Amino acid sequence: MRIKCEMDVVNRILPSMNVKKGGKGCHTQLSIGRKPQSGSKEGVLFLMACTAKDMNGTKFQIRDNIEQIFAKFINEGKATIRLKDPPQDLCLCKADPLQLKNFLTLIRKASLGQNIDKINLSTLAPASNKNVDKPKTKMTVTSRKDYPLTKSFPSQLEYLQVSQCRMKKIDSRIFQLKKLLHLDLSENVIEELPSSSFSQLKILQELKLCANKLQSLPSSLCLLPNWKQCLSLLDLSNNSISLLPVQLCELDNLVTLKVDQNKLETFPPTIGKLRKLKYLSASQNQIDVLPCSFMQLRLEHLDLFNNPFADVTKSxxxxxxxxxxxxxxxxxxxxxxxxxxxxxxxxxxxxxxxxxxxxxxxxxxxxxxxxxxxxxxxxxxxxxxxxxxxxxxxxxxxxxxxxxxxxxxxxxxxxxxxxxxx
Ligand SMILES: [Zn+2]
Incomplete structure (x- = not known):
């Protein structure tokens, strides 16, 4: 059995000798396995921790060697294993909560000498680079042949760009990426935006959808609590949108809005409510008149080039x-x-x-x-x-x-x- 997490090893003796404890946690692969030993047919159970610095791993005996397991925050992927010898605390975090639960149950059973024969144990082999490296947080796919069809997207992604892949519908696996901050799906053929799926991207800050086949922006998207709280950049340039929903003006944290090269005829009447909006570009549309509340905007950059504005000389x-x-x-x-x-x-x-x-x-x-x-x-x-x-x-x-x-x-x-x- 194996899990990946971040681990910080704290020596319990050092603070009493006025030595500060260790630094930040590092990416660790923890495994439970048996090591052959003389006098034992099956081998003795060990907990092994491998890091990028220590690929061969450090082994800790489990039987009668676990003083306590602290698991109050197990649902957040955190727990501490207190060893008797050496007198160290293994502080784990950023683990998958479910895996961590199973892992700790197994350790508890093994430390008490209970029978765990039915569980698949790991070999105590040195870890590979892949398992102890920092998880991938950035990914760029710019051609269809590089698109991960059989492999999944790295779960820790914060930045994802998928362009020129002729994507028609947004891959549902993208909505599983809970840490995503920037999503760039420019230059595809997306026709629809599924509101309910977007609600899963809780902390998304930037969404780029330029050069797609969108005909509208669903009003329900603009009412998502996560969009209202987090979304700061929305790029809808080069689509076929003819009307922006009034609900767009509810995106309180929107700083950048790009709607160039669409079929817009005007802006929503309450556009002036976007108090944080600083960058607005809407060149090459069909806008002939602006709503009155447009005058309330305070922008740093405004581009309305190439719109058929009417000539008005007097009120x-x-x-x-x-x-x-x-x-x-x-x-x-x-x-x-x-x-x-x-x-x-x-x-x-x-x-x-x-x-x-x-x-x-x-x-x-x-x-x-x-x-x-x-x-x-x-x-x-x-x-x-x-x-x-x-x-x-x-x-x-x-x-x-x-x-x-x-x-x-x-x-x-x-x-x-x-x-x-x-
Ligand atoms: Zn009035």
Missing amino acids: DLEETEWQVPSLVECCARMIRKNRLPYTEEDLHGHLCRYLDSARVCWCGGFCFQSCVRAMTSFSLKTLSPTVSAVDLRGRTDVPILLFLCSPQCQKKYITNPYAYWR
Whole structure:
């Protein structure tokens, strides 16, 4: 029987002699096996620890030599084996909890001299490099022939890139990689993103999906708690996305968003909620107007090059009669204002879509049909010091579409159309 873990050996005598204990744990392969000895037919049971520095391993007798086993944190893969001779504590961590449980049960039985004949023991042979080396945390696959089909992905991966492999669906084995921080699946032919599987990547920080065949970003993905808490980079460039979900604006920790070369016509109306967003690029889309809340962003880099923005020279206010909002609209305004959560589980689908379609007034309030549209021109230079022009003529003024939720807001707008961002 064999397990891999990190082990720190602590000598119990040294602290009393005022010598500090050993340093960090190192990658260790622990095995239990028999060593032939004179006077014993079967051989005596030994625990062997092999590390990269000590490939031949150190052996410790097990029978009547285990003073205590500390296993309070066994579910976290941690335990300590206290030996009598030498007076050392073997502090184990980062082990697989289930394997560790079986391993410690076996040691306990063996130390008491119980019968363990039925269990497969290991040979006490020196370890190979593969078993004591630091686990692989980074992997890059850039061709189909290198893709691990029969072998599994190293379980400790933190960075994984799989590109140019013509992957159509994301391999479910990737979602088993619990330590993944960066996932790069650029240049494949992925069409769909499975929300429930992504919820398993609890600490994912960066997701690159550029140059795939995506037509949408599912709103349920943006509502995953792990995405809200951890995701800081999302690259969806070079796909066929025509609409970003409003739920995207719930990704509180998003710092970088790349949506270049898609079919976007605008941004979600609440895009200004992305307070941490610093890098935004959306070049080569079909954007002709920006929502009012775009002006609340504070960016370090903004690229909106090559979008068909309309020309707006002066403020343009729609002339309409004010209508009293319907009861549905009044309720919807309150739901959005108070940020009440809603899903298709508790509301009819068309009501959810209605709620998603809320327009944001410059006062911060929400409105639906009962509102007045206004178009105005806005300089992108106020958003970011290093903004690039939106066309080859060097233009940085773009049209902003805003909605006014009440006669009061309309009156304020007429008095001073620039009051909001001045
Ligand atoms: Zn308003």
